Amino acid sequence: MTNLFNIGDLVRVGDALPPGHIRTPMFLRGCKGTIIKHFGSFPNPERLAYGLNGLPKINLYQVLFEMDEAWDGKGDYADGDTITADIYETWLEAV
Amino acid sequence: MNSHTTDHEHGHDHTVFQKDITEPKEDWEFLEIAIRELLIEKNVLSAREIQDEIEAWEKKNPEKGAEIIARSWVDDDFKNRLLSDGNKAVAELGFTVESLKLVALENTDELHHMVVCTLCSCYPRTLLGVPPLWYKSREYRSRAVREPRAVLREFGTTIPDSVEIRVVDSTADCRYLVIPRRPANTEKMSEAELVKLITRDSMIGTAEALDQHGQRS
Structure with missing residues (x-):
């Protein structure tokens, strides 16, 4: 499957609330981040969870977020602290 | 029947402090x-x-993970291979991480990684064993991403504000292994001696490696 994003691309995480086995954490939905790694492609966990084969495989990326993007200052972190999460392409859109 | 089960006054109650394992209910x-x-x-x-x-x-215990980290401390080429393809590098030492992508994260003087799985309890079990209870707790999973510095302080780990803390949420097919910073004054130590300085928590990122004397720094 073609790689949709490049390292350094700005992306936004979808903020949908579909039912099912979702591997996109709730606290990052709607947040903007930067692609820092492409891990390759993997069977879609949202289909695997229902006994399907998860094909076609989908790209998985490591996305880096500023703490403020998720918490808007309401946390215990320093300027420059970050969070990463591994997000499948179906949950990412280019900004 | 012993005297404690009779009804005399003897100045203490019989509250059970240690709860039994609960019956299944979920x-x-x-x-x-x-x-x-x-x-x-x-x-x-x-x-x-x-x-x-x-x-x-x-x-299974964290020893395998510690052997991998010790090798990466003494062999830069191995460390680079570990950082670029974790599965392939640990296979050199005879370890396998089946069907998951092993990703090593190097802690430096500028960047401190700390791993959590906010969704469940993803953890490199084949290398570190069964995760500690706190790793699976709702408290750690919810707080690590929001107040990492408070959580680290509770682990006795103080990271200066000038160092970036990067909380790595293990949400998918990757399993993360932190390479803690090598402690100072350990240049002459053997690989086997170094293994003893590498704790489970230092490979999760909630602590640093022990110092050259095997003490908390």
Whole structure:
């Protein structure tokens, strides 16, 4: 499957609330981040969870977020602290 | 019947402080029992095989992870291979991380990684063993991403504000292994001696490696 994003691309995480086995954490939905790694492609966990084969495989990326993007200052972190999460392409859109 | 079970006054109560293991009450607990009993009844697995598997997992410990980190401290080429393809690099030492992508994260003087799985309890079990209870707790999973510095302080780990803390949420097919910073004054130590400085928590990122004397720095 073609790689949709490049390292350094700005992306936004979808903020949908579909039912099912979702591997996109709730606290990052709607947040903007930067692609820092492409891990390759993997069977879609949202289909695997229902006994399907998860094909076609989908790209998985490591996305880096500023703490403020998720918490808007309401946390215990320093300027420059970050969070990463591994997000499948179906949950990412280019900004 | 001993005297404690009689009704005399003796200045203390009999509150049970240590709770017994609770009876199953959640749906998933009944589901697990039902599936396990069916597997045994249908001769797919024996009760002994299930117990053996549980025991085998309980025997796994963080030593394998520590051996990998020690090698990366003494061999820069190995460290680079570990950082670029974790599965391939640990296979050189005879370890396998089946069907998951092993990703090593290097802690430096500018960047401190700390791993959490906010969704469940993803953890490099084949290398570190069964995760500690706190790693699976709702408290750690919810607080690590929001107040990492407070959580680290509670682990006795102080990271200067000038160092970036990067909380790595293990949400998918990757399993993360932190390479802690090598402690100072350990240049002359052997790989086997270095292994003893590498704790489980230092490979999760909630602590640093022990110092050259094997003490908390």
